[in-house]
Amino acid sequence: MKISYNWLKEFIQTDKTPQEISVILTGTGLEVESLEKVQAVPGGLEGLVIGYVKERTQHPNADRLSITKVDVGTGTDLQIVCGAANVAAGQKVVVATVGTTVHPTSGEPFAINKSKIRGEVSEGMICAEDEIGLGTSHEGIMVLPEDAVVGTPAKEYFNLNDDYMYEIGLTPNRADATSHLGTARDIAAFLKTTVVKPDVSAFAVDNNSRVIDVVVENEQASPRYAGLTISGIEVKQSPQWLKERLAVIGVRSINNIVDVTNYVLHELGQPLHAFDADAITGGKVIVKNCPEGTLFKTLDDTERKLSADDLMICNTEAPMCIAGVFGGKDSGVSEKTTSIFLESAYFNSVSVRKTAKRHGLKTDASFRFERGTDPDMPVFALKRAAMLIKEVAGGSISSDIIDLYPNPVQAPVVELPYAKVDRLIGQQIPHEEIKAIVTGLEMQIVNETAEGLTLSIPPYRVDVTRDVDVVEDILRIYGYNNIHIPTQIRASLNTSQRPEKDTVQNLLSDLLTANGFNEILSNSLTKSAYSEDLDSAVKILNPLSSDLDIMRQTMLFSGLEAIAYNQNRQAADLKFYEFGKVYSIKEDKYIESQRFAIFITGDASPAQWNQKAKASTFYNIKSLVDGILKKLNVTDAILTDSDTKELAYGLNYTRNNKTLVTVGKVAAPALKKAGVDKEVFYADINFDQLMTIAKKNKIVYQEISKFPAVKRDLSMLVDKAVTFDQLKRIAQRTEKKLLQQVDIFDVYEGDKLPAGKKSYALSFVLQDAEKTLTDKAIDSVMQKIMYNLEKEAGAEIRK
Secondary structure (H helix, E strand, C coil): CEEEHHHHCCCCCCCCCHHHHHHHHHHCCCEEEEEEEECCCHHHHCCEEEEEEEEEEECCCCCCCEEEEEECCCCCCEEEEECCCCCCCCCEEEEEECCCEECCCCCCCEECCCEEECCEEECEEECCHHHCCCCCCCCCCCCECCCCCCCCEHHHHCCCCCEEEEEEECCCCCHHHCCHHHHHHHHHHHHCCCCCCCCCCCCCCCCCCCCCEEEECCCCCCCEEEEEEEECCCCCCCCHHHHHHHHHCCCCCCCHHHHHHHHHHHHHCCCEEEEEHHHCHHHEEEEEECCCCCEEEECCCCEEECCCCCEEEECCCCEEEECCCEEECCCCCCCCCCEEEEEEEECCHHHHHHHHHHHCCCCHHHHHHHHCCCCCCHHHHHHHHHHHHHHHHCCEECCCCEEECCCCCCCCEEEEEHHHHHHHHCCCCCHHHHHHHHHHCCCEEEEECCCEEEEECCCCCCCCCCHHHHHHHHHHHHCHHHCCCCCCCCCCCCCCCCCCHHHHHHHHHHHHHHCCCEECCCCCEECHHHCCCHHHCCECCCCCCHHHCEECCCCHHHHHHHHHHHHCCCCCCEEEEEEEEEEEEECCEEEEEEEEEEEEECEEECCECCECCEECCHHHHHHHHHHHHHHCCCCCCEEEECCCCCEEEEEEEEECCEEEEEEEEECHHHHHHHCCCCCEEEEEEEHHHHHHHHHHCCCCCCCCCCCCCEEEEEEEEEECCCCHHHHHHHHHHHCCCCEEEEEEEEEECCCCCCCCEEEEEEEEEECCCCCCCCHHHHHHHHHHHHHHHHHHHCCEEEC
């Protein structure tokens, strides 16, 4: 949420600097994520001055250009070539002098240089409003009133003031702070001052010439609905002060009517909506639910199907607005509008939230209604907006305020024992200080005793319903830093990194044990006959035997020896895992690393009365490795063919050019060395590297999507060198949001295919977490995937 420093100061009288206010806001629970100096007009009109056109003559070499002599208050007139048709002698204008950088409303900034235009020297530029960011019109140069003083900086003339913008990370519970007024309340409570609200005492109804009836059929979804009409308005651009105020907080100016509603929304936190009164068929506004499937076109020109649960603002014939969420295309304010019906309501937060989510709409209005607005604000905001509209658009208030509020929201009452305040805060706060804080937060003291207070909570504080909520408010205003730390602290501090290695090891052990694996523990000493590189082996100076003369360089042979031992004792179907260390020496430096080894041999599942035994395959161990990596949220490993001599074939999982896992079928020479005569599948995981990744990873849990997944299949011809992993990564790069899974379900190589080719059949699972995918969206994604597969992998898609 964005808050303007200058705007805040209209609510509170303070000489605190923007930086000091930032500290106060963060301390009171409204965390300031950033504070930046902003200018309502890009460039701040720096280098622009007020000039006087002393004379204007026709350019000798161009029919549409003029040569002017302009006084800018320096004592030396400037010759400026101007192309505007409305330039004339005697005008007061805005001049960009040589060296000035001009920031247009649209387009890139550009510098003003002394130059020749069609042979005549030009020493500056006489500016139109869109050329300096003050508007969108390019019909001619800006002509200022005669009282404009020559030489005055444009920044000073247009009364531009630098401002500061706070970006506040608003927590969902602080619905009361979604405006400048709400933010100012916290500052005022901290500074023990009062909030100055806008004065609406001058509000008056001019006549009753345009009365629009209002009927609320769904009072539960719309507990309060207020409105009035304003006639004889002129829809046009907003005055500069209003544009600048909205620009500081990043709101684009649309027109004077819409800008006022946005202004009041950000000022008071009350969403408003202006209807073209002439579009209200039958002269009646009906707040109701429409039948299921009713079509409605919103302001973004999108036709939507309404749910029977959507609260709508309707006329006697059709819906005009999705209540609290989004306006309609046909009832909004346009340049032709002369009369409006101004709505200010208090809608049910649950109803608005469900509707906004159902239609995938997020607006400034729904943001506030979803969290809960102030039920006492609609009429005050209505008066404020009506007065502003009369100021910027003219017209008259042509009806009394209609305020339908059959069941007023009752202010919650909370009992606050002093003893509980002291116990929860851990320090006694003077009772007078507590009373000052709750009063500053506009909580009314209904009753006071020696033991505590009875408080009436303002209805806009939807997050304060219990005594502990009030204690939290007291603490954040009193100041967390003012709570003294005791001289003696009794605590057990654990500074180990998370996740701990032992925790992850136990997690993986439990996973494998639950899948029928047994853990083995073997000696780190082994025989040099197993080594493929004795130069890097760590040798034992005084070995007990030739079978224990080096430190192991791989976990492979420790596991193979265990397998040979068990197979020799009629245990053929084996699943082992081991955590251990391997050792090597490089450039006279000893290297010790933790490894995690997995072994599978024999049958994956034994014979049963209803099925035959199934032999273990490479895919059994690969799926296990994939599951381990997924368990630790390692999803971006790259698969390549392994060329290690220890494996007959296999894969390497690499990440950041480092091998994380090697998995495959053990080669026959290695099996022979260990005396194993059956196939063994082996995975070697670099546990140290795995832990490094796990400590950086943050596992985020999310709700399972309520919307169905869609599966699409593609069959294609590719070169034999192309791997499934390459195709998978191309697809994942193409669609990161909707593509949930890519699988291969068929591979064919044979003489029926062209030489050097193979056939792959892939399945793609698409799913959106927020809505049901349409055929159009699915086809669009698949077309992109097919295009990139053809382009990057040379795939030939089989239709």
